[in-house]
Amino acid sequence: MKISNQVIEDVVREVSGDNVIPLVKLLKNKTNVSEFVLAEKLEIEINSVRNMLYRLYQANLVSFIRRKDKKKGWYIYYWTFNAKRIKYLLIDIYKKRVERLTDKLKLEEGHQFFICPNKCVRMEFENATDFEFKCPECGELMLLHDNSDKITELKKDIIEHEAKLKNALPKEKKVIVKKEKVEPKKKVVKKKVVKKKVVKKKVVKKKVVKKKVVKKKVVKKKKTAKK
Ligand SMILES: [Zn+2]
Numbered sequence: 461m462k463i464s465n466q467v468i469e470d471v472v473r474e475v476s477g478d479n480v481i482p483l484v485k486l487l488k489n490k491t492n493v494s495e496f497v498l499a500e501k502l503e504i505e506i507n508s509v510r511n512m513l514y515r516l517y518q519a520n521l522v523s524f525i526r527r528k529d530k531k532k533g534w535y536i537y538y539w540t541f542n543a544k545r546i547k548y549l550l551i552d553i554y555k556k557r558v559e560r561l562t563d564k565l566k567l568e569e570g571h572q573f574f575i576c577p578n579k580c581v582r583m584e585f586e587n588a589t590d591f592e593f594k595c596p597e598c599g600e601l602m603l604l605h606d607n608s609d610k611i612t613e614l615k616k617d618i619i620e621h622e623a624k625l626k627n628a629l630p631k632e633k634k635v636i637v638k639k640e641k642v643e644p645k646k647k648v649v650k651k652k653v654v655k656k657k658v659v660k661k662k663v664v665k666k667k668v669v670k671k672k673v674v675k676k677k678v679v680k681k682k683k684t685a686k687k
Contacts, residue, residue, distance in 0.1 A: 463546050471549050476515045483512050484521075484541060492525060492538035513539055520545050547628060554625035558618060565614040568607050575605040 472484050486501055487493055499509045516522040521542055526535045574588035575581070580597035582605060593602045 463543070463550075467550065468543070468546050471546050471553065472516075472521065474553055475519045475549055476512070476521065480512045480516060483509065484516070487522065487539060487541035488543070489541075491540045493540070495537050495539060498539070513537075516541075519549065521549075551625065551628050554621055554628055558621045558625060561614055561618045561621060565611065565618065568611050568614060573605040573607055574602040576600050576602050 468484070468488070469481055472480060482502055483498060486498055495506060495509055495513065498513075499506045502509065513522060513524075517524070522539050523542055524537045524539050526537050528534070529536050572585040573582055574585065574593060576595035576598065577600050578595065578598050580595050580600075581602070583591075583602075588602055591602070594600070595602055
């Protein structure tokens with residue numbers, strides 16, 4: 461999958477917090493950026509920059525080299541953003557979200573919930589008995605909550621996140637299968653010209669397939685009409 465800037469920001473935000481985003485924007489597509497340059501551009505203290513960089517470093521989102529400043533005699537750290545790490549973190553994030561949603565679903569499916577008609581609180585049956593089914597906030601009698609909508613929503617969320625996870629996972633196996641199918645065709649035809657011919661053939665094939673599909677559909681319609 462393609463890693464867009466938006467995805468990079470979302471992952472960084474989730475892993476290292478919102479306030480590192482401007483820093484990451486400065487680091488992106490560059491290598492070995494001095495931490496002093498970062499502090500100057502962000503107009504913040506060097507210690508704040510180091511704190512942010514440390515958080516990114518913990519998530520393996522940045523790497524550094526250090527060089528001794530000849531004049532001042534101390535070490536300066538130069539930082540590089542590790543963009544390749546994003547897709548692995550993304551997979552982790554989706555996995556965790558699926559797990560969290562699945563836990564929630566189990567909880568909703570396996571328990572009865574009681575809710576205050578004024579919507580102050582919602583709690584499990586066991587807790588509601590402790591309050592004798594009276595809302596601890598307003599004293600109204602709590603009612604059994606129909607959570608079927610919530611369950612439906614959770615299931616939908618799980619399916620969506622599982623699809624995102626599947627999309628984020630590397631597709632090596634599928635690529636290998638495709639290569640195997642294409643290779644024999646390439647061997648038959650000569651080099652250079654191959655690409656153009658193959659492309660043309662593919663286009664023609666696609667058109668043919670479409671026509672076939674249309675015909676089939678027509679046939680099916682006729683059949684159903686007869687029935
Ligand atoms: Zn209440």
